[in-house]
Amino acid sequence: MHTQAKYRDALPQLEGGWFLTDGGLETTLVFHDGIDLPCFASCCLLNDAAGIAHLKAYFEPYIAQARARGAGFILESATWRAHADFADELGYSPEQLVEVNRLAIQVLEEIRAAHETDSLPMVISGCLGPRGDGYFPDKRMTAAAAADYHSAQIETFAGTAADMVSVMTLNYPEEAIGIALAAQVAGMPAAISFTLETDGRLPSGDTLQRAIETVDDATGGSPAYYMINCAHPTHFHDSFDGSGSWRERIRAVRANASCKSHAELDDSVELDVGNPDELGQQYREILGRMSHLNVLGGCCGTDHRHIGAIGQACASHYATLG
Numbered sequence: 001m002h003t004q005a006k007y008r009d010a011l012p013q014l015e016g017g018w019f020l021t022d023g024g025l026e027t028t029l030v031f032h033d034g035i036d037l038p039c040f041a042s043c044c045l046l047n048d049a050a051g052i053a054h055l056k057a058y059f060e061p062y063i064a065q066a067r068a069r070g071a072g073f074i075l076e077s078a079t080w081r082a083h084a085d086f087a088d089e090l091g092y093s094p095e096q097l098v099e100v101n102r103l104a105i106q107v108l109e110e111i112r113a114a115h116e117t118d119s120l121p122m123v124i125s126g127c128l129g130p131r132g133d134g135y136f137p138d139k140r141m142t143a144a145a146a147a148d149y150h151s152a153q154i155e156t157f158a159g160t161a162a163d164m165v166s167v168m169t170l171n172y173p174e175e176a177i178g179i180a181l182a183a184q185v186a187g188m189p190a191a192i193s194f195t196l197e198t199d200g201r202l203p204s205g206d207t208l209q210r211a212i213e214t215v216d217d218a219t220g221g222s223p224a225y226y227m228i229n230c231a232h233p234t235h236f237h238d239s240f241d242g243s244g245s246w247r248e249r250i251r252a253v254r255a256n257a258s259c260k261s262h263a264e265l266d267d268s269v270e271l272d273v274g275n276p277d278e279l280g281q282q283y284r285e286i287l288g289r290m291s292h293l294n295v296l297g298g299c300c301g302t303d304h305r306h307i308g309a310i311g312q313a314c315a316s317h318y319a320t321l322g
Contacts, residue, residue: 005124006112007163007295011189011224012072012121013251013295019123019319020066020311021074021254021297022059025087028303031271033174039089041081046103056111060303063115063122069311071318072121074295077104080129080168081154083137098156101126105160124167125191126157127180134169134195134230135262137204143218146178151185158186163306166191168254168299169230172204173214182221191252191295193227198261200239208239212246230299232259233273233282240289251294253280253286258299265300275303279308287317 013019015311016154029035033054039043045051055078066073069253079101080089108124116122131149132139141149150167157165166186170176176192183190194202202211212226215297226249228236233255255309256281258265265272279302287293296314298306 005161007121007123008187008189010012011123011164013123014224015075017072017121018294018296019072019074019312020062020069021076021295022062023298023302023304023307024219024257025058025078025272027074027113027300028082032303037088039081041090042078043082043088043100043104044090045078046100046180047217052107055107057112058147059291060147061227062307063111063120065238065304065308065311067120068121069315071311071315074123074125074297075108076125076166077101077108077127077162079104079127079153080217083128083131085131100158101153102160105157109161123163124161125164126153126160126188128153128165128167130167130170130175135171135203135266137172140172141175143174143177143181146175146320148178149184150179151182152177152185154182154188158308160186162188164189164191164224166193166227168193168197171195171202173202173211176215177218180215180223184219184222185247189224190222190228192223193229193252193254195210195230195262196236196239197231198235200236203262208236209244209246212249214250216246220318225247225249225251227254227295229254230256233279233286234259237286247290250290251292251298254297254299255283255302256299257306263272270315271301272279273303273306276306279306280313282312283310285307286316287314291317
């Protein structure tokens with residue numbers, strides 16, 4: 001039995017303070033822990049007790065970093081690939097797919113129960129991924145088709161203690177529109193995250209500004225906020241240029257450790273962990289231009305060392321905001 005969502009009606013990251021989240025779950029599991037992930041699907045850890053224990057242990061050092069820095073924490077479920085097009089390859093029946101998404105949230109409930117305090121609020125987020133490849137818009141859908149496809153997973157999360165949904169690594173606006181509309185119907189706050197190429201544009205060629213404005217225009221501004229993930233800060237530094245309310249809609253960054261392009265990362269057989277301290281300083285520089293950002297985490301190649309460096313570099317910024 002799932003408990004009622006704790007923060008769904010008032011996400012604390014929208015009310016002030018700052019939050020850390022984890023790093024690159026899948027790259028950590030594959031390259032550091034030596035775990036085989038079919039389809040790069042971390043939900044496979046939910047198939048047995050040993051995998052669940054491993055997943056719980058994975059979050060421990062990240063939570064410790066948030067506690068040490070006086071930040072909150074966003075718990076992101078291991079469900080980026082837990083949707084219909086990957087079910088057959090992962091060996092899930094439709095019923096099992098629903099259950100693995102529910103179990104993913106239950107695991108996060110248990111983590112929150114063990115670690116949350118008044119000074120360490122922990123938000124549970126049901127994670128969605130793109131229908132197709134995260135780097136290429138290879139299964140491009142209309143907004144209506146995207147809403148229809150993703151609604152099943154979103155509705156599953158709506159029936160759990162998840163406070164929100166986050167969709168990672170979107171690469172064109174129409175899929176984002178569909179997800180935002182489906183989340184709105186389900187009564188779930190949604191964070192919409194785009195990935196960017198080395199030129200600061202989405203793989204579809206859209207600018208970040210156009211993508212955000214397109215989604216907001218089509219959905220009545222329904223997303224709770226926007227995010228950038230799976231790109232290095234050097235790729236999107238100039239994407240914040242310009243003015244307008246769209247910039248204020250971005251609240252979160254989950255950058256890659258490596259400054260390599262998506263094509264280069266796809267061809268890599270070794271993990272490029274970059275330089276954690278340098279990444280932390282690059283986040284601090286981003287805050288100099290986008291001071292309202294308040295959810296900081298990592299993506300491919302990052303682990304608790306990177307999140308620790310980001311937290312150390314950025315804590316003073318939030319202290320001055322008081």
